[in-house]
Structure formats: structure tokens, C-alpha cells
Amino acid sequence: MTQSWRQMPAKSYAAGWKKRAVVASLLFAPSKLLTLTFTAPGGEPCASRRATALLGIVGYLGMSGLASQATEVLPLPRDFDCAGYSLSNTKAIGSGAHGQVVADAAQGIVAKFSYPNTRPVILEECATLQRLEAAGVPHAERCLGTCTVDGQRTVALFSPFFTGGRQVSSNVVSELGDKALLVFINASSQYLVRSLAAGLAVSDLQALVRPDGDVLFIDFTGAGSVDDELGLSRASQSLGEWSTVLPPEIHSRMADSLARELDLLPHGSFPGNAAIAISEMTFRAASEVSLTGLAESARRAAR
Template sequence: MVAFLLPLLPMLAVLERLPVDLSMTKNGVPSKTIIAPAKQQQTVTLNWLASYNDSNYWNLPNGGVTFEKQLLISVEEKGTKSVLRLSNPVFLGSGGSGAVFSFRVDQPNQFVHINNQVAIKVSWKASRSTVENECNILRTLESNNVPHVERCLAQVPYDEGRIMIALRPVVMDRTSSLAKLSSTAQENAIRQVVETTIGMLLANVITVDLQPLVSDTGDVLFIDFTEAKQLSSPPSASDLNGLVGFCNEILALIPVECRDKATILFQQALQDMEKRGFTLEDEIYTIVDGIFLGGS
């Protein structure tokens, strides 16, 4: 099972590959296809580059999705802008916020190598703002150097009322549980969970319905930030309630027999945070201390 699908399985749509409806084309090209002259392609954010005969169409419950043979998309990572050429779209699954596809990278940049994969999430019309928020939150986490979370490379219109975002990395064959890992892998995974938690708190970001993908060596990647939000300063009562839920979800990821080790790692992380000159607001620290350190 593809690990990327884990958060999407409960709402996985039945995939139906449909034939081309030529009535929706003009001169053999779909009406919504954008074909730019070659000399303009470097300045166009999004180009569909193939004829309709080479397109792929998925009929999904909340809206159809069409991709052509190749996709040229402008992306930005760590302040560097570049263009990725993507191909071979593969449907991974769909959920409440949109449908997710993997693409092979044919034209790489300094962060994404040839034959790597990039995920494209296409929103539904009703979830456009949710997917926009996900990308904005991921960029906030990136700008604050929060580790072990996916990155949003681009946010561009898809069609009227919908948007799509480009995400990386796409990971396969991972679990959502730390319980069955070896002791060495568990310790590595717990350390990474702690690092991500402290990083998110310093960035004033929390989320619910956590989606960790964990390798057999304990490498963790958190995905699906559609429910994430930034805390206000000072935090509101709603923020603090959300923080309690976030911290309890983090704690629930850690096997009971590993909680003492996790407490030590949280203590070390908070001490290191203070040595580097970073602090949490008093109300936030009190909740973090109570849940992760037992109110020490």
C-alpha cells in the first residue's frame, strides 16, 4: 500500500477513466487547455503541453480532473524560483479537500532531482480556501525551518473556482504508527516528532488530525495540513483549546512504553530552544509543560 494514501483511504474515491468528449474541444484541443508559444513558456506559470488525445481524465465525486501529458510549473523553494517539467500523472487518492496525484520530474531543479516525484493536489470548488491555507501554512513552516514536514512548491489556479498546489516529497511504503518499529527506529522517530512539535510551536502553528508517515528506520514526514492554523498573539481561548488538542495528538503518537524517553527529549528540546534565545508565550508553555513534562 502506498503510504501517501494513508490519510486519504477513508474517503478514497472510485476511480473511473472516461473517454474523451470531443464536444468539449475546439480543433481537437480541450477548451480549457492553455497552449503558449514556445518562446513564452518560461514566463507562463502553468502550461498544458500535449494534445487532448494524450490527456488523462478522472471523474471524481466532487469534480473531474484533467491533466495533459506534460505539465510545466513555476515553483519556489527556499527563496529560489525555477521551473519543473512534470509528466506521468498517477492518481493517489481523494479526500475532503481535493484529489492528489503524483508526477514524475522530467526537468529538475536544485532541490528536486530527475525522476523524483512531486505531488499535485487539486482542490474542489468548496475547498479552495482550505487548500490555499495548507500551502500558506507549509510555507510558514518552511520559512521557520521546521523539519520533517512536506513542502509546498507552488500554488496556481486550476480552473474556475479551484486551485492546485505542488508538494514534495512523495514517499512510499510508510506506516502511520511508531508502535511496531525497532527500538532504535522508535527513538529516531520520537526525536523527529519532538523536533517538529517544537518547531511548529515556535512558528505559532498547530493542527489537528495529524498525519505522520514513518519509515522502518524511524524517519518521519508530516503531511496534510489542511486543518492547520496560526495562533494569535496573545493566544485566544480557542487557540489554547486547539493547542491542547494538538499536544494530546502528538502525545498519542508515542507508544506508552516510550513516554519517559519522550519526556526527556522534550525537556532537552525546550532547554535547547531557550539557549538559542527562543521562548514560548507563558500560556503556551504552561500547556506544553503540563502535557509533555507532567507539569514540571
């Protein structure tokens, strides 16, 4: 079932806008209206300063009301249909620079609602995720489709709803036990190598990790090609930021794991920019052997 954006009945909402429109028109045609409205019994216009000021204030209030209505972030519907799915009883789970995110926990689906100025970003994000899915890139969320809800906001549906995950950071990774750390290292290097092999890099990498090390990469709003003129800096930025979330004690293991993933690719198939970026990753605490191994694997895989 699709709900309205507002609790307020549609009629009183429309009436509120009508009132503001009248006030706005008063403000924009003041001289004419003042002459008509404030005419002395003798026929002489007597638009007093007080009346003018009053009208100005009312007009200002009306306009500021208009402005705040236009930029206000509207409440989200709990139940709505989108891209062939019926979501119900959704709850807010987060928000970021591009949207507000809710989840239908029963179906394991997440919905990102655009802001008025991020509609194209949300569509682009879904297209990126569908490219990654087609390329078989693991550990990235999937985009199930997009829609417009109530004619106002672009919505993209993602799965899975990664419950129990925390945003990856150096502290969170440091808290993982040995077994979980291994799962995390392998999963994240699989994602990194295969997404770059698919030609895509995300400048602001974000991932959620569970206590067992399972990881899901989310938020593909900053994705771009590694093959164009910005490809090298995009890939370098993405990998550079990633290495800063890794505690130094796992740098060697991460470099080894990336090298193993690169070795699984057909020789000469990996984008050149990605190969340079990956072999220049800042693993300050990694052993010489691990760093040389990674550079060697990147060179072999590069086209």
C-alpha cells in the same frame, strides 16, 4: 503538456451542456412553451396531461443531469504544468477531506487538487507550509507553489513524495525497531517544538513514518495560530491527539525528547499557550521525573 479534464472531446462535452441547458429552459418556462408547442389544428390549446408529464420527466432528468455534473469529481490530468513545474505521468496516491493527491514519482513531487469548495483551504495550506519553511521547521513537507489547472481546480505542489511511509498510528509506531523508534521520537519532537515555536499548531496532526523511523508531517489544512484566543485549545488538541498515537512504553522517552528540544530554544521565546499545552500533554505512562522535567523545560522556554 496540459491535458483536458475529460477524455471526451471538448465539442461533445459542450454539446451535452447545451442540450441540458435547453431542457432546463423548457422546465423553467413551461406554460409558454406548452401553449406554443401543443396547439390543436382548430387553434385551441391542447396541452395534454401526458405531454405535460413527459416534458416534466424530461426536464427532471435534464436537471438531475445538471446537478450530478456540477458535483461530479472530475478525472485528474496525468500531465500538467503548475507553479513553474512540469509534472508528468502522475499517479493517484491518496485523497482526503480537502483534495485528491497525485505524485510525480520521478521528480518526487506531490500535487493536491482541491474540490470545488476547498480552493481557499489549499491556498491556506500552502501559505502555512511556507511559513514553517521560513522558520526552518524540519520534518514537514514543503509547498513549492500553487496554481489553477484548466481553470477549474486549485492545486498545491508539495515535496518530498514520501515513498514507503505509512500513516502514523499507535500500531505502526509499535512495530518500529529500537533504532527506528529513536529516530521517530527525535524527529517528531523536533517538529512539534519548532512548529509551536513558529506559532503554528495543526489541530488534526498527520504524519507518515518509514520503517527506519524517518517521519514527514503532512496535511496542514487544519493549521492555526497558537497566539490567538483559540491558540491554547488548538495547541492542546494537536498535542493531545499526538500522544494518543504513541504507545505507552515510549511516553517517558517522548517527554524527555520534547524537554531536550525546548532546552535548545532561547529562554523566554516559546509561545505561552504552547508551553501550557506541552506541559499538560497526556503521557499517562511517563515517569514522574520525565513529566517534571518536561514541565520545567516548558516553563523556562515560555515567554
